[in-house]
Amino acid sequence: MSELLFSIFIFTLAAFVGFEVISKVPPTLHTPLMSGSNAISGITIIGSLLIAGKQESPLLALLGIIAVAWAMINVVGGFLVTDRMLRMFRPQRAEKHDGSPD
């Protein structure tokens, strides 16, 4: 029971940190925020790896592989597409690519 209590403890604190940090993200970055946080929610990969690696039964091994693949799509797809988007965001000053001043 104390394990559960400690988990709830961590959950509550993380929620406060999340609200604090994310309310400072400007609207312009809301799409990258979604795709980037999506990649972070791919953290389920850790649970998936543990199942896929234990090889306790054929069924569990199969479930493990499926979970790893799905979580990995989330992780790789999420971080890559976020990077692709963020690369495009430029301020006005940086508009000239030849490096000459405005």
Next chain:
Amino acid sequence: MEVLINAAYLVASAMFILALKRLSSPRTARTGNLIGALGMLIGVLATLLHRSILSFEGILIGIVIGSGLGAVMALRVPMTAMPQMVALLNGFGGAASAVVAIAEMERLHLHHSIAQASTALTGSIAASVIIGTITFTGSVIAFAKLQEILSGRPIVLPFHHGWNALQGIAILALVTLLLLQQRVWPEATVLELFYLLTAISAVLGVMMVIPIGGADMPVVISFLNSLSGLAAASTGFVLSNYLLIIAGTLVGASGIILTNIMCTAMNRSLPNVLFGAVGAEAHLGGATDRIVRSTTAEDAAVILGYARSVIIVPGYGMAVAQAQHAVKKLTTLLQQRGVDVKFAIHPVAGRMPGHMNVLLAEADIPYDLLYDMEHINPEFEHTDVALVVGANDVVNPAARKDASSPLYGMPILDVDRARTVIVLKRSLNPGFAGVENELFYQPNTYMLFGDARGSLEAIAEALKSV
């Protein structure tokens, strides 16, 4: 080893928080994303050191398939399809969490230890499978709607809300049964109960999203984003893994904040969006007998070319017409003539939070020309021309004036206060909310009918000879 792994998890947690913190400015966001990816790598590598991992074969297969598919999707998706992409990623995250929960249940069954499992563990597994499955099927439906495999219009079945309520009650009842009877009933029965729970959750995910119309998608995607995080967090409860709890909760919080912003911007509550299904019937404000002034690209070019200040208001129509590059071209031409060009972005313009910003960034329009609703609204009355590119409900003055309108009370961009308004639109059809737009009949409004991209290109061409 245990200590080392946990230390690595702590580092990864800190890196995720840092990654989100750096998203507070476009300047630092890219390195932030990189820090997040590194944190994930650290978490994965540390997990591989775990002594319970005996075989790397399955892991390798899963990683190769998943990374390959993820990379192909991320690199090939066009920016206009980003809402679908995010919906799909939400779904896969939820699915992975649900599969982990199912596997944990099967593992208990394999060791004949369902009866010995603590109530906290069984409860966490149930929560994880419910949230994960709803996220998965709900996101697949959202994807199908955005990809136009399914109609973007609300699909409402007879007694829709009644069925949803029934499923909600069934889920609660099954969870209660599961927790009370896991020590009493035979394992096979408990397992069947568990799969029934999974199946009902899957149906509920479909039923929840299918009645929701296209214009409400920003709310739904944000909500599913939050659920995908909470699914990961509940998996963390199952495994007593704090990294999962922290990372999942951060994402859950992020999604809830976005959901809240989207709801506020539509002046609606989340239950109203999820269970309201508005937009099914059209509300025509008796505006049919009024005069619309339509204009030509040449005349629009003259109006824009001799303006001192122009505010461009993009909407979903810009995304549909893929007109962002044409917008950029026109912007550059106007700026070369000394016209002050700004962009006004409504929070729910498009199909997901920040949709317009990403499209304009793709077209190389600097982000400091983009203004939020609160910052740009006072400027409309001092602006010569407001150019509306495929936006409708978010510029409908009825939201301010007409208490009988379904849009009444929704914060809008005060486009109607500009000296001249030019609206690029395919036809006079009402927007997704099915509400007639007063703006189109104003004496200072000119309508330029046609595909937004074609119209913008024609204006740009005409502007060269103004």
